[in-house]
Amino acid sequence: MNVPTFIAAAARKRRTAPALARFVSHRAALASVVLLGLIALACFAGPLFLRNSPIDNDWSAIALAPTLAGGHWFGTDELGRDLLARTLVGGRVSLEVGLLGTFVSALFGVIYGATAGFLGGRMDAAMMRIVDMMYAIPYLLIAILMVTLFGRAFSLVVLTISAFSWLDMARVVRGQTLSLRSREFVDAARAIGVHPAAIIARHIVPNLAGIVAIYATVTVPSIILTESVLSFLGLGVQEPMTSWGVLIQDGAQKLDAMPWLLLCPAVLLCATLYCVNFIGDGLRDALDPRER
Amino acid sequence: MAMLEVQHLTVGFERRDGPPVTVVHDVSFALDAGGTLAIVGESGSGKSQTVMGLLGLLASNGRATGHVRLRDENLLGMTPRALNRIRGDRVAMIFQDPMTSLNPFLTMERQMTEALQLHRKVTRRVARQRAIEALERVSIPDAARRIGMYPHEFSGGMRQRVLIAAALMMEPDVLIADEPTTALDVTVQAQIMALLREMNRERGTAILLITHDMGVVAELCDDVMVMYAGRAVEKASARALFEAPLHPYTAGLLGALPRLDAPGGSTLRTIPGNPPMPGSGGAGCAFAPRCAVALERCHTEMPVLESIGAPPRLRARACHLAVDEGAARQPAPGARP
Numbered sequence: 184m185n186v187p188t189f190i191a192a193a194a195r196k197r198r199t200a201p202a203l204a205r206f207v208s209h210r211a212a213l214a215s216v217v218l219l220g221l222i223a224l225a226c227f228a229g230p231l232f233l234r235n236s237p238i239d240n241d242w243s244a245i246a247l248a249p250t251l252a253g254g255h256w257f258g259t260d261e262l263g264r265d266l267l268a269r270t271l272v273g274g275r276v277s278l279e280v281g282l283l284g285t286f287v288s289a290l291f292g293v294i295y296g297a298t299a300g301f302l303g304g305r306m307d308a309a310m311m312r313i314v315d316m317m318y319a320i321p322y323l324l325i326a327i328l329m330v331t332l333f334g335r336a337f338s339l340v341v342l343t344i345s346a347f348s349w350l351d352m353a354r355v356v357r358g359q360t361l362s363l364r365s366r367e368f369v370d371a372a373r374a375i376g377v378h379p380a381a382i383i384a385r386h387i388v389p390n391l392a393g394i395v396a397i398y399a400t401v402t403v404p405s406i407i408l409t410e411s412v413l414s415f416l417g418l419g420v421q422e423p424m425t426s427w428g429v430l431i432q433d434g435a436q437k438l439d440a441m442p443w444l445l446l447c448p449a450v451l452l453c454a455t456l457y458c459v460n461f462i463g464d465g466l467r468d469a470l471d472p473r474e475r
Numbered sequence: 476m477a478m479l480e481v482q483h484l485t486v487g488f489e490r491r492d493g494p495p496v497t498v499v500h501d502v503s504f505a506l507d508a509g510g511t512l513a514i515v516g517e518s519g520s521g522k523s524q525t526v527m528g529l530l531g532l533l534a535s536n537g538r539a540t541g542h543v544r545l546r547d548e549n550l551l552g553m554t555p556r557a558l559n560r561i562r563g564d565r566v567a568m569i570f571q572d573p574m575t576s577l578n579p580f581l582t583m584e585r586q587m588t589e590a591l592q593l594h595r596k597v598t599r600r601v602a603r604q605r606a607i608e609a610l611e612r613v614s615i616p617d618a619a620r621r622i623g624m625y626p627h628e629f630s631g632g633m634r635q636r637v638l639i640a641a642a643l644m645m646e647p648d649v650l651i652a653d654e655p656t657t658a659l660d661v662t663v664q665a666q667i668m669a670l671l672r673e674m675n676r677e678r679g680t681a682i683l684l685i686t687h688d689m690g691v692v693a694e695l696c697d698d699v700m701v702m703y704a705g706r707a708v709e710k711a712s713a714r715a716l717f718e719a720p721l722h723p724y725t726a727g728l729l730g731a732l733p734r735l736d737a738p739g740g741s742t743l744r745t746i747p748g749n750p751p752m753p754g755s756g757g758a759g760c761a762f763a764p765r766c767a768v769a770l771e772r773c774h775t776e777m778p779v780l781e782s783i784g785a786p787p788r789l790r791a792r793a794c795h796l797a798v799d800e801g802a803a804r805q806p807a808p809g810a811r812p
Contacts, residue, residue, distance in 0.1 A: 304535050367576040371638075373532055374570075375563025375590040385589075389580035472580060472625035 205469040212465020215458035222455055226274035235265030237272040238423045249443050257447040261437070269425055270448045276419075276426035277407045278455070280341055284406040287345035289399045292352025293391060297383050299353070300360025311357065314350050322347040323416065330418050340419050344409050348402055355398050356391055363390050392470035400463030404456050427452045477505035477544075478681045479529075479566075479649050484541035486521070486528035486705075498524050498753045500705045501541075506649065509679040513692040513713070515728065516702035517750050522685045525702070526651050530566065531558045545649070564594040567642035571654040573634035577626040583610075584622045587641040594645070609640035613670055632663030639670050646678060653685045668694045689732055693717060701725045704751050704761035707780055711790035721783065721792045723769075724762045760795070770795055 207213055230237060234254045240262050249257050249266075257266035299310035326343045333339055363369065364387070372382045411428015413419035420426050427448050434445030486499035499521040506512045514522040528539035529550060543550040545561065553561075562568075567590075570576040577586055587609070588602035597605070603622065610618035613636040626634060635655060642650055652671060656664040672695055674680045684696055692699055692713060699716050701709040701724065709722040720726040727746040748765040760766070763773040772795050780793040 367570050367572055368578040370532065371568070371570055371576045372578075372589070373562070374530065374568040376559035376561070376593060377563075377589065378559060385585075386578050386581070390578070392580070470580070472582075473627045 202469045206465050209465035209468055211461045212469075215461035215465070219455065219458040219462070222274065222451065222458070223278055226271045226278060229271045230268050233265070233268050233271070235268050237264060237268035237425070240264055249447070257443065260433075260444055261441070264423075266444065266447055270427070270430060270451055273425040273427050273430050273448065274451060274455075276337070276424070277410065277428060277452070279337075280344065280410045280426070281403045281407040281455075283341050284344045284348060284410075285399050285402045287341070288349035288352050288402055288406075289395055291345070292349040293356050293388065293395055295349065296353035296356030297360045297387050297391065300357040301364050301379065301383050301387060303361070303364065307357070311354075314353055317347065317350055323413075323418075326413055326418050327416075335418070335421065337420070340410060340413060343413070344406050348406055348409070352395070352398055352402065355394060359391055359394050360387055363387055389470070393467040396463045396466040396470065400460045403459045404452075407452065478508040478510070478546060479506040479683070480542075480544045481505070481525075481529055482542040482544075484525060484528060484539060484543065486524050486533065486537060486539045488534070489536040489538070495538075496753045498705050499528060499539075502700075502702070502705075502707050503541075504700050504707070504710065506681050506683055508648070508681055509675070510698065511675055511682045511684065511696040512698045512700065513684045513686060513696040514700050514702060515686060515689065515692055517687055519750055519753070520702045521705035521753075522702050523653055526568075526653060526683065526685060530562060530568070530651070531555070532562075560594070563590040564645060565647055566649045566651065567645055567647040568651045569635070569638050569642055569653065569655045572658045573631055573638055574626075574658065576638065577634055579626050582623050582625055583629075583637055586626075587622070587637065587644065590641065590645055605644055606640070609644040610637065612643065613637070613640045615640070632659055632666065635659060635663070635667055636670065639667065639674070643674055643678075647680060649681045649683060650674065651683045651685070654687070655684075656688070656691060657686075664691070671695060689717075689728055701728070705753060706761065706793065707791075708762065708794070709790070709792040710780070711792075712788075715788065715790055721790065721798060722794050723766045723796070725792075727765075760793075768796060 254265070257270060259265055260269070295310065295314075299307045302310075322343065325346070326340075329339050329343055369382060369386060372386050377385070407426075408428055410419050410426060411432055414421070414426060414429045415432055420429065430448040431445060431452065434441070434443075434448065437444050482503045484499060484502045485497060487495045487497040489495045502521075502525055504512060504514075514525060516522045524533070524537075527533050528537070529543040531539070531550065531553070533539060539551060541551065545565065548561070550558065550561070577583075584603055584606060587606040588599070591597055591602045591605060592599070607618045607622055610622060615621055615633060615636060621629075629637065635658075639655075650671075655671070656667050659667065668691060671682060671684075675682050675695070682695070684691070686692060696713050699709075699711060699713050700707050701716075701722065703724050709716070709720065709725045711721070716725060717729065720729055724746075730744045731746060733743055746765055751761055751764075757774070759772075759774040759776060760769070760778050763769045766773065776795070778793040778795050780791050782789060782791045783798060784790055
C-alpha cells in the first residue's frame with residue numbers, strides 16, 4: 184500500500200476527515216502539494232547552501248549561459264550574478280506575496296461578499312457600491328501614496344495588493360450567495376432559530392468552497408504579476424533584491440541575447456502556478472461531498 | 476386550551492414597483508395542544524405565507540400583523556432574538572422539498588444536531604447519540620453509519636424521514652409541516668403520514684399541516700381550514716367537512732378528488748379558471764368568477780366568515796348562499812354537462 188492510499192484509507196476510517204481523504208485521493212493535487220512544498224523549501228532554504236550569493240558579482244562569468252560546470256546552473260546575468268540564487272531568492276518574495284495576498288483577499292472577499300449577498304436589499308446595494316467605488320480608485324495611485332507616506336516595506340506591498348484584489352472575490356462570492364440564500368436549506372436553518380451570522384458561516388460558506396478555491400487559484404498569478412508591476416515602478420522590491428516578476432521582466436528585455444534570463448524564472452513561476460491550479464482543483468473536489 | 480392561537484393575521488409584501496400586496500387577509504385559527512389542523516388550498520392561496528408570517532420567516536419585504544400566541548407568548552411582537560429561541564425548539568418545521576431543504580455540504584449529523592446544540596446544552600456526543608436514536612425511530616436502517624453521510628447519499632423519502640427525525644428529537648410543542656409529502660411518491664407519502672400520525676398520537680405534538688391534498692387531510696387531521704385567495708373560506712372538523720362541505724370552493728376541491736369507485740370513463744373533475752393574482756381582486760367574493768352557483772351579490776359584496784351551528788359541531792364559512800341550498804346541493808363545479 185503506497186502512502187497516499189494509506190492516508191486516504193486512514194482518513195476514511197475515521198470519517199472525521201472525509202475531505203482530507205478525498206483530497207489525498209486526487210493524485211495531481213497531492214503531487215502538486217509536494218512539488219510546491221519543494222519549490223518553497225528551495226526558495227527559503229536553498230540559497231543558504233549555494234556556493235554563489237544572489238548579490239555578489241562573479242566577474243569571471245558575465246552573461247554566462249546555463250552550465251553544469253562552475254556552479255552557475257542557471258547561468259548568470261550581465262552583471263555576473265548567479266541566476267539560480269537570484270531566482271530562488273526572488274521566489275521568496277513572489278511566493279509570500281502571492282500566497283499571503285490570495286489568502287487575505289479570499290478571506291476578506293468571502294466574508295464581505297457572503298454578508299452582502301445574504302443580507303440583500305439595501306445593505307447589499309450599499310456594500311456593493313463601496314466595492315464599485317474601490318474599483319474606481321487606481322491602485323497604483325494608492326500604492327505610490329502608501330510608499331511615500333510609510334516608506335518602502337514588504338508588508339506594505341502585500342497590504343496594498345490585498346486591499347484591491349479582494350474586490351473581485353467579493354463580487355463572485357456575493358453573486359453565488361444571492362442564489363444560495365433563496366435555497367430551502369437556508370429557510371430551514373432560519374426556521375430552527377439559527378442566527379444569521381451562523382447561517383452564513385455554517386451553511387453558506389461551505390457551499391462557496393468550490394468557487395472560492397477556483398477563483399483563488401486565478402488570484403495567485405495575478406497578484407504575483409501585480410507585485411512585479413509595483414516593483415518595476417520602484418514601489419515593490421528594489422535591487423539588489425528581486426522577485427520572479429522582476430526577473431521575468433528583465434529577462435523579457437534581453438530575450439534575444441540571454442534567453443535563459445527569462446526561461447529559468449518563468450519555468451519556476453509556471454510550475455508554481457500549475458501546482459496552485461491543481462491544488463485548487465483538488466480542494467474543490469475535496470470540499471464537495473458529492474464528488475466521490 | 477389552545478397551544479397556538481392566531482387572530483386576525485394579515486400578511487403583506489412591499490413592492491418596489493407598485494402598492495404593497497396583501498396575500499393573507501385577516502386569518503384566525505387555533506391549534507389545541509395535541510391537536511391536528513390542516514390548512515388547505517391551491518398554490519398561491521396564502522397558506523404557506525400564513526405560517527411563514529406567524530413564525531417571522533417572511534422575506535425581508537414582508538410584514539405580518541395581528542396576534543399570534545404560542546401558549547402565552549405573542550410571537551409577532553418578539554425581537555428576532557427571542558423568536559430564534561422558540562423556533563426549532565418549541566416550534567419545528569418541515570419543508571416541502573427534502574431534496575433542497577438539506578444543505579448538500581454538511582453531514583446528516585451536523586444538520587440534525589444543529590437545533591439540539593443551539594437550544595439545549597448538550598455535548599456533541601450526546602447530540603449525536605440522540606440523532607442516531609431519532610433516525611432509528613423513523614426506521615432508517617444502519618443509523619449509526621448513515622448519520623455520517625451526506626444528503627446526496629439518501630433518497631427523497633429517506634431525507635424527509637431524516638428531517639422529521641430532526642424535528643422529533645426536539646420534541647416540539649408544535650410541528651408545522653409545509654406540504655411534507657408533495658415532492659414524494661405515493662408509497663413514501665404513506666410512510667411519512669404514518670410517522671406524523673405517530674408523533675401526534677404518542678408524543679402529543681400538535682401538528683399544523685399545510686397541504687393541497689384532501690387525501691392527506693383525511694389521513695391525519697381533526698380540523699381543517701380551507702383558504703382561497705388569502706382568506707379563510709371554510710373551517711370545520713375534518714369529518715364534518717368531508718361529509719358536507721358548506722362552501723362551493725370546498726365542494727369543488729372534494730369533487731376534484733380522483734375516485735377509484737367512479738363509473739368507468741368518467742373524466743376528472745376540475746374547478747374551471749385560475750385563482751386570482753394577489754391584489755387583483757374586486758369587491759366581491761374572490762371565488763365568485765369561478766363559482767358555478769354564484770349569486771349576483773357574490774360579485775359585489777365580500778362574504779364574511781360566519782359561524783354555523785354550536786360547539787362541538789361549530790363550523791364557519793364565508794359564503795352568501797343559504798346553508799341548506801349551498802354547496803351540498805350544487806352540481807360539483809366544473810362537472811361536464
